[in-house]
Amino acid sequence: MSLTSFATPAPAATYSASSQAQLNAAITAANADPDPTATIQLTTSFSVSSAALNSPSKPITIDTQGFTLSGSVDPSGDGLAPLFQGGSGSFTLMGNVVGGEGSFPLRGEGGSGIKLEQSASVINNGTIEGGFGPDNDGGDGVFIDVSAAPGVTFINNGTVRGGDGNPFGGNGIVVASATNGAIVNTGTIYGGDWSVAIFANSAAVSLNLINSGTIVSGPREEIAILLTPGATNGITLELQAGSKIFGEVVGNAAAANDTLRLGGSGTDSFDVSEIGQKYRNFDTFEKTGTGTWSLIGTGTVATDWDIQDGTLQIGDGSVIGDITNNATLAFNGSDVFTFDNLIFGNGTIRQLGSGKTILTGDNSSFAGNTIVEAGTLSVNGILGGTLDVLAGGRLQGTGQVGTTDNAGTIAPGNSIGTLMVSGDYTGSGGTLEIESVLGDDTSSTDRLVVTGNTSGTTNVKVINLGGNGAQTVEGIKIVDVGGTSAGSFSLLGDYVFEGDQAVVGGAYAYRLFQGGVSIPADGDWYLRSALLYAPGVPLYEAYAGVLQSLNEFGTLRQRTGGPEVDDSQSADDAGNGPARAVWTRIDGMHSHFEPETSTTGTEYDVNSWTLQAGVDGMLHESGAGALIGGLSFHVDAASADVSSRFGKGDIDTTGYGFDGTLTWYGNSGFYIDTQAGLTWYSSDLKSSTLHATLADDNDGFGYGVSVEAGQKIALSNRWSLTPQAQLAYSSVRFDDFTDQYRGAVSLDDGDSLTGRLGISADYDNDWRDAFGKIGRSKLYGIANLYYDFLDGSDVDVSGTSLVSENQTLWGGLSMGGSLSWAGDRYAVNGEAFARTSLKDFGDSSAFGVKVGFSVKW
Missing domain, CATH: 2.160.20 (Pectate Lyase C-like)
Structure with a gap:
């Protein structure tokens, strides 16, 4: 077959070849063919x-x-x-x-x-x-x-x-x-x-x-x-x-x-930790093409990036080096990322993702636009160009930004601090979030400083960082305007006070005002305070604490005088371990409370008494000990004097209820005692400041359980020590009510969990009378530590939370004794006690007496 025949074009300009000569001939023929390929x-x-x-x-x-x-x-x-x-x-x-x-x-x-x-x-x-x-x-x-x-x-x-x-x-x-x-x-x-x-x-x-x-x-x-x-x-x-x-x-x-370039029109990621290790001796780093590249990993080699086109995105991790941005630089991470280097150019910076980006350098040479779309951008250096905060974005920091439009959230500082807008500020329905330690004019606070003009509308949210409130004069400046102050800033308050939105700082309400007191036309914005709480509010705050003072449990020794069974006596001859007994007890106590935490700064004194009567019976006896069960009925009464800078008043409470006990007395000297109680209350709340009754016969309810355990340690025939521990849970409630001033009062939290650690020193004596009947006496002293594990009470008044938490750690001393006669048929017992808070010794205290009498048959 001839070469020419192999080079003859086939349909659609297709040629065949089976040798180098035919291949060259086909190339020559194809070149001469008018078809484009x-x-x-x-x-x-x-x-x-x-x-x-x-x-x-x-x-x-x-x-x-x-x-x-x-x-x-x-x-x-x-x-x-x-x-x-x-x-x-x-x-x-x-x-x-x-x-x-x-x-x-x-x-x-x-x-x-x-x-x-x-x-x-x-x-x-x-x-x-x-x-x-x-x-x-x-x-x-x-x-x-x-x-x-x-x-x-x-x-x-x-x-x-x-x-x-x-x-x-x-x-x-x-x-x-x-x-x-x-x-x-x-x-x-x-x-x-x-x-x-x-x-x-x-x-x-x-x-x-x-x-x-x-x-x-x-x-x-x-x-x-x-x-x-x-x-x-x-x-x-x-x-x-x-x-x-x-x-x-x-x-x-x-x-x-050597140049490393991230290009193309697609989307991908590049691990900057590979620079210097995998990619060695590269000097120039560029982003080209319309696509998006994400820098991931943690860079260890200085890499200055030049963004010429498309988007360079920095996610979780870090990159080391300056960035020239003439296209789009995006921060899109879920962690906290700090960029310490510089940004140049006139492109766009986008803050994306849920993370926080922190800029610390002097980026005043950047002349583009920054858009905060999501997450947080924290500017602690200087960021040039213009800035837009969108609805899902947050801008914060202590640095300087350019002309700004706010439709999201701007929070000056990184807790307390000042953010400067070097240019104009426009509010587009966004929020200015201010953290402040609300007090007097000198209070630590966030501040937005605008060197140019303000316009548009902005909501202001104030977060109180532990300020107790104080009276202001000039006010707490939160917005400083250098140019024309035409923008509207509206406070998002806790409630409306005298027709204006107000935020609560301790005992004061803070409202937002434009213009200073000394210079009304300065155009700046200030928080100024006013007294907040009505005279009845301190009574509502203390109410749950008064009920708790009636709802607390005593100790086994206070209830019985301290019975036990040991291996030298039978249960019927154990004196303080009766098989059957009827008893009564009366308690009186005075308490003074200066809570560690009080929204209204309230103190209160409580005078209370309790009358209790019950019956005990042996449920089980063995060589190991005896199990005693009991039921009782009690009535309570308390009168509390409540005092606060906002008002004074009285709370009078009565109650009645039932108790059940179950106690194991071991022959080894070990005991464990459990109690449970239910109480129904009725209270009157009166304001002496207003000369008015705020609540009449308000019903309440309390319940609780207690577990106590101890071990008698004999030192001699008469002396012994008894280390003991007790854990008591108490919960109180009262019915919601609305006072005559339309204050809606409800209890959100009224629970207490109190632990007690104590040790008693006991002296025991016994004798036989002229009829051969045994008699006994016991003297003891007890030292106790008390700790409340919960957070006190929380009362809601028309949407405002009032928290009262007493001192958590207390110490106490008690002295008491018991006397039985006629073969232990009759017995009396009593105890005097005093206790005080330890953190602020003596500020909160209580003392009282408990006396009981029992008859065994």
């Missing part, structure tokens, strides 16, 4: 010599059709590569192209898969592989040798692989001389055994790489891309979305000519 299909596998294939003048595709186009072997035994030279067109390779195999007897090297010279432009959509070197190195996948402009462009959409060899495989791509062209990889480039994927093997060669595919170093090789360093050469590596490089990328350590 052409395809040459191989009809068999064949090899080509070292002579260059004809140059294309249009895009020509060489499709091997499942066959293989390979290089031949030169006389020295080395494999040869198909050679492509430049033209005005390009070659696209589809199928398999393999370098010539080295001759084994001659120890020949494998040939390159293809060789590119002059201005060749080749697109690989198939597989290119270096030739096999059975007794020498494998061939390179692609060998580029161009010394003149415009250089070679090689686009790999398929696979390039260095050939196998013995002992070394070939490199994936080798650039052997200076070129202005580029290598674009969307496919996969592999290095052979012990070889790199891309290698610039001359000090005069620079690499220009664009990668959105995969580049893999050869087996047993750590470097994927390697530059031979020279005086002026370097690597320009552009990573696009999807880029994966397995192995190190080594630039020029001798000259600052």
Whole structure:
């Protein structure tokens, strides 16, 4: 068959070839064909010599059709590569192209898969592989040798692989001389055994790489891309979305000519911790293309980034270096990220995500726009340009920003601090959040300083950081306006006071006013205080505490005088361990409370008494001890004097209820006592300041349980010590009511959990009377520590919470005794006690007496 017949164009400008001569003829015919593109299909596998294939003048595709186009072997035994030279067109390779195999007897090297010279432009959509070197190195996948402009462009959409060899495989791509062209990889480039994927093997060669595919170093090789360093050469590596490089990328350590570029139109992330380790000797870092790249990881090498196009996004982690932003810089993390370096340019900064970004540098050279869309931007340095806070965003810090529009939240400071707007401020329905220790004019507070004009509307939210309130004169300045003060700032208060929104600070209400007292036209905004609470409020705050004073539990010793059973006596002869008994007890106590926490600064005194009567009976007796159960009825009464700077008054309470007890007396001296009680209350609340009754016969209810345990330790026949512990839970409630001034009162929390640790010293004596009946006496002293584990009471008055929490740690001393006679048939017991708060010793205190009488039968 003649050569001409093989070169005859097929329909759709398709040609066939089965040899190098036919392939060259097909290229020539395709160049002459008027169709804009052409395809040459191989009809068999064949090899080509070292002579260059004809140059294309249009895009020509060489499709091997499942066959293989390979290089031949030169006389020295080395494999040869198909050679492509430049033209005005390009070659696209589809199928398999393999370098010539080295001759084994001659120890020949494998040939390159293809060789590119002059201005060749080749697109690989198939597989290119270096030739096999059975007794020498494998061939390179692609060998580029161009010394003149415009250089070679090689686009790999398929696979390039260095050939196998013995002992070394070939490199994936080798650039052997200076070129202005580029290598674009969307496919996969592999290095052979012990070889790199891309290698610039001359000090005069620079690499220009664009990668959105995969580049893999050869087996047993750590470097994927390697530059031979020279005086002026370097690597320009552009990573696009999807880029994966397995192995190190080594630039020029001798000259600052290496650029790492994040480009393309897609979205991807780059780990900055790999700079200096995986990406070595790079000097310039750029963001190009319209896509979005996120910087992740923690950088350890200074990297200044130049954002030329698209978006560079900083997420969780950190980046070290300055940023020139002429496109978009986005902070999109979920953690706290501090950026200490500088930002230049006139692009856009976006705060995204749920995290907090902290800017600390002098970014006054930035002339673009910053948008806070979500999360928090904290400016503690200077940020130039303009700034927009959107509805989901938060701006805070102690630094300076430019002209600002607020539709979100601006919170000056990072707790207490000043934020400056160097320019104009416009409120677009956003919120100004002010933290302040509400007190007098000198109170610590956040402040927004605007050097220019204000306009629009802004809501103001005030957060009190523990201020107890005080009377102001000028007021607490929260907005300082340097220009025209035409903006409207409206307080979001706790309630309405005298027609204005007001916030509560201790005993005072703070309202927002424009203009100072001394200079009414200054245009600034101030918080000024006024007294808050009505005279009846202190009574409502103390109410739950008065009920708790009646609802508390006594000790086993106070109730019984301290009975026990030991192994020397039977239960019936144990004296203080009756089988059946009826008893009565009366208590009287005076208490003074200065709560550790009180919303209204209320103090109160309570005088109370309790009358209780009950019956006890033995439920079980054994060699180990006795179990005693009891039921009782009680009535209570209390009168409380309540005093506060806001008003004074009285609370009178009566109550009745039932108690149950269950006590184990061990023969070893150990005991455990449990109590449970229910009480129904009725109270009158009267304000002496208003000369009015605020609540009449208000019903309440209380309940509680107590567990006490102790162990008698005998020191002698008469002296003993008894360490003991008690835990008592008490809960009180009262019915909601509304006073005559329309104050709606309800109890949110009225629970108490009190622990007691004590130790008693006891002296016991016994005798027999003239009838042989045993009599006994006991004297004791007890030292106790008390601790309340809960947070006191919380009363709501028309939406305002009133908290009262007494001192949590108390100490107490008690002295008492008991006397029984007529064979323990009759017994009396009594105790006097006093206790005080320990933190502020003596400020809160209580003392009282408890006396009881019992008859056994």
